[in-house]
Amino acid sequence: MAGYIWLLRLSCRIEIVAGGEYLEKVLADGRPVVPCAWHQRLVPSGLFLRSLVDRGMNIGFLISPSREGEFMSRVAHNHRVTPIRGSSSRSGREAMQALTAAVAEGISPMMYGDGPRGPARVFKTGAVILASRTGSPLLLVGAASSRFWQVNSWDSFQVPLPFCRFKIALGEPWPIGPLHDKHEAEAISEQLGRRLDALCETARNAPP
Template sequence: MAGSYLALCNRTTRWQVEGLDDLRAALAQGPVLLVMWHGRSVMAALHWPVADGPLTSLYDSSPIGRVSGALQRRVGLRSIQMSRQTTNLAASRIVLKRVREGISIGMTADGPLGPAYQVKDAPLEWARITGVPVFCYAFATTRGLRLNTWDRMLVPRLFGHGAMVFARFEGTVPRKPDDATRSNLREQMRRFMDATTARADRLISR
């Protein structure tokens, strides 16, 4: 039911799109890592260009996570449910295997439990071990509802005006970053993701 509702919202929203051509050009060369804030992630599966390349997304076992996983499978993505007991090493092995198969990876930079809008180590670690380009995604809508969740997740309503933005992160993650480099890269990515989200918000305010 949730998937059907979101698909209907997607069809009835007038979308502005930025950065999709850049994403498609990168996908023509191979897989990418797609990162987003948890609070702006609910439409990502519907906005991913499935025809240009497969995407695997790891989702949590929470109710929202299971809805997200079901929606991803419905639109043809290759989602994987992760147990909260899954180690970072095990998750990294899954990610690396999928990338070697030519499959892009989607993830929330601050999820699944927050704190909201703080980049965790996983995006940098997966960028490091895969070496693939990193793209940030965000969406905004003039008709949306904020859920009473830790991330104040944005859910669209019908018949709005919306924007989706894909933007390439140009930061480079070295093979063996020290603590200072890792901390600096987390801050760079946080600022870039905030800027990508702000760009989507500006597009709907015109």
């Protein structure tokens, strides 16, 4: 896995096809954001975020506290991103505490709206709650790979092939104010899901 990530970083080209002005605004501001993508596009969106480390953004990924997670943490360190240890599937409260603490330390934690177990392309409320608690805006990341192998999994996970092109479409930073109840969080999540779908389509349909 470590070798595969290095190969993609060395051979694949990343191109922002929409929303580049939003990224420049975020980088100039210098404060953390909450990037969000679909789990299916974890690899291209994650490598795009990694490319921003060289431009001063401190990127973090939520990684399970399991033994497998320890290996993933070492991979993260090797690629200069911050592992945030916590399991959203076992203890959502523990994960939220870890993510909130990370944002307070200046880390922008990558969130996958439908992860880790789906349903696919159903945006959950975790990222909305995190953005509300921390005051950091959501940054939607639509991503597409020009060539990939598709896994028969719950999200039809896409494994990009070396020497492909990653196309990225970004949404305008989306601040979330105080939430009054879970229904408000769910309504915002539905809007985010629709917007993220549209950004993925923009990325996929961008000309070569």
